[in-house]
Amino acid sequence: KAGVTQTPRYLIKTRGQQVTLSCSPISGHRSVSWYQQTPGQGLQFLFEYFSETQRNKGNFPGRFSGRQFSNSRSEMNVSTLELGDSALYLCASSEGLAGVDEQFFGPGTRLTVL
Amino acid sequence: AQSVSQHNHHVILSEAASLELGCNYSYGGTVNLFWYVQYPGQHLQLLLKYFSGDPLVKGIKGFEAEFIKSKFSFNLRKPSVQWSDTAEYFCAVTLDTGRRALTFGSGTRLQVQP
Numbered sequence: 001k002a003g004v005t006q007t008p009r010y011l012i013k014t015r016g017q018q019v020t021l022s023c024s025p026i027s028g029h030r031s032v033s034w035y036q037q038t039p040g041q042g043l044q045f046l047f048e049y050f051s052e053t054q055r056n057k058g059n060f061p062g063r064f065s066g067r068q069f070s071n072s073r074s075e076m077n078v079s080t081l082e083l084g085d086s087a088l089y090l091c092a093s094s095e096g097l098a099g100v101d102e103q104f105f106g107p108g109t110r111l112t113v114l
Numbered sequence: 115a116q117s118v119s120q121h122n123h124h125v126i127l128s129e130a131a132s133l134e135l136g137c138n139y140s141y142g143g144t145v146n147l148f149w150y151v152q153y154p155g156q157h158l159q160l161l162l163k164y165f166s167g168d169p170l171v172k173g174i175k176g177f178e179a180e181f182i183k184s185k186f187s188f189n190l191r192k193p194s195v196q197w198s199d200t201a202e203y204f205c206a207v208t209l210d211t212g213r214r215a216l217t218f219g220s221g222t223r224l225q226v227q228p
Contacts (some may be wrong), residue, residue: 043218056215099208105158
């Protein structure tokens, strides 16, 4: 099976802009979770989608949002970008709910906000 | 809120040395425990996991971890490290009920010198 894919792999944006990141889970996986990885804060949970429904949300402002489509692909959107949003955004998929089934991680999207 | 502590931020070992990386979590209920590894330039991947049963779990590449409930710990061990074990190691926890999002520790960077 193909692994988790994320597009684009690299993005450069300026403050105030918005960005959409995409994640394609492993075939058959219904759960997609998003994480933010930064040197200062480490890996932090953003949200999880399962069968097109948001199941969990981390402690991030409302500028961070996401959705999942019927084919389990997921998108994450960040509006009104801030310098502190520069990070590696990781997507992970699992067959069942995250934390119960093993999560498989993608390579990430490196977002730089100038 | 649950938290995960990894006390060693950077560990340097020579090949064939034994490894033990500490992980402690703060939650009194039932937890699921994970160790993930991120090799340079690669995705996060699961090393091992503990849900229930034998508290000594074995993972890939000769790694094992022991769950000690009374100490809220899940330390990772390997009797003899190799240069190829150079990577960043993350401990993670999910609650068995309710919020199941992975809470990661800050990570331990392991450098194995040949």
